[in-house]
Amino acid sequence: MTDARTRIVERGYDEIADSFAEWSARVEGDQRERWRRELTDCLPDGARVLELGCGAGVPDTQLLASRFLVTGIDVSGEQIRRARANVPAADFAQSDFTQLRLAPDSFDAVAAFYSFNHVPRDVLGDLLVRIHSWLVPGGFFLAALGTGDTESWTGDWLGTTMFFSSFPPETNRRLLVEAGFELILDEIVTMIEPEPDGESTWQWVLARR
Numbered sequence: 001m002t003d004a005r006t007r008i009v010e011r012g013y014d015e016i017a018d019s020f021a022e023w024s025a026r027v028e029g030d031q032r033e034r035w036r037r038e039l040t041d042c043l044p045d046g047a048r049v050l051e052l053g054c055g056a057g058v059p060d061t062q063l064l065a066s067r068f069l070v071t072g073i074d075v076s077g078e079q080i081r082r083a084r085a086n087v088p089a090a091d092f093a094q095s096d097f098t099q100l101r102l103a104p105d106s107f108d109a110v111a112a113f114y115s116f117n118h119v120p121r122d123v124l125g126d127l128l129v130r131i132h133s134w135l136v137p138g139g140f141f142l143a144a145l146g147t148g149d150t151e152s153w154t155g156d157w158l159g160t161t162m163f164f165s166s167f168p169p170e171t172n173r174r175l176l177v178e179a180g181f182e183l184i185l186d187e188i189v190t191m192i193e194p195e196p197d198g199e200s201t202w203q204w205v206l207a208r209r
């Protein structure tokens, strides 16, 4: 069952679908294109890719779906509705990805663009273990992870109530290794979000099962 913290995320992204899209377009220094390419350069055409927290499907799901068989997951019904309209070539499901139970070895890659800073800390380690099991041996995991030492933050964000949670990079790294991943790339990247004092720091990782 989806917990109350993720329900806040679900409701929030339902409510701010338009303003989030506008806000996102004004972020400066977003390196998602480079990191998406780091993943896609490792994959053959037709690879099975699972995207966790796909949002409205642009730009990442759309670009991934031009070469791969993509399944996008998002807890927000409004984001999934938009993703289906924006990316007819991909499959989508409205679901809490922390609750997903999938067959072992069922994906060649799992990707998460800016969604794991909404995962409550106490479930991150188990989620990474499950992601590792969903990948084929040698499969890849790409994610932008939060870097703040934040157990739980609930408050006003873009005019809605939102929940955030994250570990510092050294804990993210330890949890990935404990889940069985080999870290191929692991970098701290700062970008500027369109807010007062909008500097925002992320840990991009490309890991292999």
Ligand SMILES: C[S@@+](CC[C@H](N)C(=O)[O-])C[C@H]1O[C@@H](n2cnc3c(N)ncnc32)[C@H](O)[C@@H]1O
Pocket: 006, 009, 010, 013, 024, 052, 053, 054, 055, 056, 057, 058, 059, 073, 074, 075, 076, 079, 095, 096, 097, 098, 112, 113, 114, 115, 118, 119
């Ligand atoms: C910051 S948005 C990023 C959306 C898209 N990946 C992008 O980069 O534009 C985070 C997305 O993750 C989704 N999300 C967060 N936690 C989730 C969870 N536990 N299960 C499914 N989706 C989740 C939210 O609903 C939201 O659409």
